Amino acid sequence: MSLADANIIQGYSIKETAERTGIPEDTIRYYEKIGLLPRAQRKGNSHRIYSDQDLEMMKLISCLKKTGMSLDDMRPYLNLSLDSDLSEYPELHEMILNHKQKILEQIASLQQIVDFIDTKIEHGNLGPQTCELTGDTRKMPERRKR
């Protein structure tokens, strides 16, 4: 039996999951600890095992992190990706439209920086009011080193 077959049957170890998602083992455990991920299935009542669906969820977390969402704020999105019917939760629906709006503003903000850089490169002088955004400054992702 190949490794791939084994994975389909028994799932991925935390190490393999870390490799496949790019999320460190410690961080995966941390996400479980804070309840961002559901308690993982266990093998012999100790080692965690993950399914492809679990990996997709982790990839979604990485993805939402890139948009600057806090771990707390992404909880509803993660539920969403499981019990799929959005229209049943109008409150959630609105939250998401709201976040979409914020992302669009972020995009606009980023675009202004790109413009600023381009102007700077072409000319050499910076006009004032480079970036005036309607939204707040909150809700953006953090940086990681290493």
Added chain:
Amino acid sequence: MSLADANIIQGYSIKETAERTGIPEDTIRYYEKIGLLPRAQRKGNSHRIYSDQDLEMMKLISCLKKTGMSLDDMRPYLNLSLDSDLSEYPELHEMILNHKQKILEQIASLQQIVDFIDTKIEHGNLGPQTCELTGDTRKMPERRKR
């Protein structure tokens, strides 16, 4: 003499600067403390006074923060906005083009989230591989509460 005239002549107090830039007083002092802002001019060797140029610099900081840049990473940009001739520093020039590239990737990433949200709203199912980005996950802004 009006307040506006007084500002032109003697500059803005830290309080006024905070109001005009939206950056809290403590944070302005913090930026000076870590050397992100140059040591402010003093009045009677104590109170800080700021010029319009100083305010522009602070607005640029806010703006760059929105793009997810760390305070450390924005130092070269801040120098850039002062001693304007970019072409004299090829190293810096490259750094900036580099960052521009990252911002474009961020924009792409955010756009994918928007697409994901739209798809989610229309259909209700999420196809896998929602967001695969070439760049790293680092270099994004932090969130603030309150």
Added chain:
DNA sequence: GTATAACTTGGAGTCAGCTCCAAGTCAATC
């Protein structure tokens, strides 16, 4: 001359999000 207000400083505390560690379990190999 005293109270008030706006500032100054240095340093401590906070928060999110990890990241690391020590001590322990458990299965497989030598």
Added chain:
DNA sequence: GATTGACTTGGAGCTGACTCCAAGTTATAC
């Protein structure tokens, strides 16, 4: 049955970016 390796847990420590505080100064208002 001892060693090895991959895991487990709880909890401590770390980093960036603030945010708050206490103690002191200085100018103006009463």
